[in-house]
Amino acid sequence: MRFPVRAITLDLDDTLWPFAPIGARVERVLHEWLLRHCPNTARCFPVEAMRELRQRLHLERPDLAHDLSELRRLTLVRAMELAGDDPALADVAFEAFHVERNRVEFYPDALPALQRLAARVPLAAVSNGNADLARIGIDRHFAFQLGAREHGAAKPAASIFHAACAQLALAPHEVLHVGDHVEMDVLGAHRAGLRCCWLNRDGQAWPHAQPRPDLEFTTLAELADWLDAAHTTPDTVAA
Incomplete structure (x- = not known):
């Protein structure tokens, strides 16, 4: 797709x-x-x-x-x-x-894929946790970080997704949310009107009949491959 x-x-x-x-x-x-x-x-x-x-x-x-x-x-x-x-x-x-x-060990694919994604489109971190991108050393890849603490509500609340879209100055359907959690990330983003990608690193079966994620990958590298194939420039979409 x-x-x-x-x-x-x-x-x-x-x-x-x-x-x-x-x-x-x-x-x-x-x-x-x-x-x-x-x-x-x-x-x-x-x-x-x-x-x-x-x-x-x-x-x-x-x-x-x-x-x-x-x-x-x-x-x-x-x-x-x-x-x-x-x-x-x-x-x-x-x-x-x-x-x-904030002392983390990245998945092997994460940092190279993060660099590839950030070269294509703006990235924003949307998290319920308390990781600090600046302390971790990857804030340069992100336009901003929006945490549940700062926003006042946690995923899967639609408001945190909408706040991120507003800060990006984009409509929800123009934004893809990527995450591992079925409820917090995939269904939360779907209900908020965003496109959603399930990062299913463990290869689990999708637990619901409908809705399904727009995209499903086992690594961020696969998402970066998809984005490279789908976009010749950040604003040009392949047919």
Whole structure:
């Protein structure tokens, strides 16, 4: 299938890099930081207990469901208060977490494909997570980054997709959203009126009869190949 694409919005976690190893590592690094600087908190809230506390806070604060950074910080505040450590250290602890959270290992195809895509059309990162493109070192490939925290609502809400399209000065049907998550990325973008590409790295079966993604690839390199074939210039579409 070929159709006009004037810009691409791109998910980050599990699209450009796998998140699972990051999630496991940041919890370990944060716990090690707490052992050094807040030993009472580390003793009262080892990794599993800290995770359970964060989940409880998620339930208590549904108004912050779009703001994973603030939920993480408030979890640290709560843990330090309960353990008798100084909650003022929560900001420093969060910074230690955030540094490690932005140490990513890209999928092998991701960086070369990202460069190819950015040479064709403007790219915008649209993510529910708290990755920082500047810290990671790939912000030069993107026109901008729009996070759920900054927008005030998370994918699959149509508003975050529409906000990205407005910032690109394009209609939704002119924008292709690319991501790994069936609901957050593919169906969310579809309902918002964008074209959608499912990055199905694991080769899973599409779980719904309809709607289906406009495009489906197992790597970003395949998407870059498709874009090269479909466009002779950023504004010219092959018949």
